[in-house]
Amino acid sequence: MSLAHAVLTSLLEKPSSGYDLARRFDKSIGYFWHATHQQIYRELARMEAAGWIESSIPADAGKTRKKEYRVLAAGRKELARWAEQSSPPMDLRDEFMVKLRADAVLSEVNLRPELARHLALHRDKLAQYQTIETRDFPADRTLSRHAQIQHMILKKGILYEQNSIAWTLEMLDVLAQLAAPKGSSTP
Amino acid sequence: MSLAHAVLTSLLEKPSSGYDLARRFDKSIGYFWHATHQQIYRELARMEAAGWIESSIPADAGKTRKKEYRVLAAGRKELARWAEQSSPPMDLRDEFMVKLRADAVLSEVNLRPELARHLALHRDKLAQYQTIETRDFPADRTLSRHAQIQHMILKKGILYEQNSIAWTLEMLDVLAQLAAPKGSSTP
């Protein structure tokens, strides 16, 4: 389990409401660990019951139901314990590879539109990441420990997208060759 | 849902028992879609109930409980339908990035042993992939459509591992710098 720990990390960076957390999970942390608001509320309830976090009504709540969560000592300790524990490296789980394999055996599926769509999405995401990079991490050497680590996390995302783009282009090329090989009529 | 479709693909490539499928999911397809034998048996039961596959006792069963599954026309149709459907690109879900972020905010975790461990695992996997590549895909141009697609799937894995290795090395370097900056005593 690891969503709880992602939430703890996020709360340590900045005490927040469940709603705010859910939105932050669509950015920063969410690039590597997505979660819906329902999952987040469920985890917050559990962690409060476990004594890892506590909630209070913030000053700017007004008449809303807004709550703000803070990490307690027990939560911080749990996060440190978990972080030092070893865990298997991420496993790929790429639906598109299954589709490709299905196409390889069926030979009757046209995956090119989907590939083109993914290509555009990867390029968008890469552009986003690069914008963040030039804005937040200008000249490495002067950056704090915290910022240097954040930068490396972002770089991982950038590498991944660049990778995906390169591979997708090659794949499109292969499919184009297969669809219209030299000197043949339509397949 | 996509495990069912991964299983269908695997069965089209070669009709098999649940046990054989489970083992194949630790190789080839499993590089991009892992599943335990319990999941596979559950899916096989569902798909048989849905009329996508059928089972029979194979000639070499002897007194064992062995069953062999084959894909029916309905299953093949379902796989083609699913494969043409668009789906979001794979999302990263990397526990280690959460740990890094936790370290960035806690500053009291030593992630270097874990990074070194992952580095070794990535190198192993890359070596495995490259062995398969030189064995199965020698001189692209003469390969069948099926083999060319399989090769591209393998290449995706190779790129991913190379990427991970490069990033991990850089990360180790950053952590080493942070632990022992120029002109300082032990931290």
Added chain:
DNA sequence: TGCTCCATGTAACACGTTACATGATTGC
């Protein structure tokens, strides 16, 4: 008035993981 956004939640279900159970076959 009705729309969108803020904010929190319940319920049901699908998928993934772990532990356990059972029994036959193969090899030492």
Added chain:
DNA sequence: GCAATCATGTAACGTGTTACATGGAGCA
């Protein structure tokens, strides 16, 4: 005879997804 491997399954639980519900605040 005993251990490992083949082969299939049940049960319980944890996590992730989807749909729905509720109600206040701000705005046209």
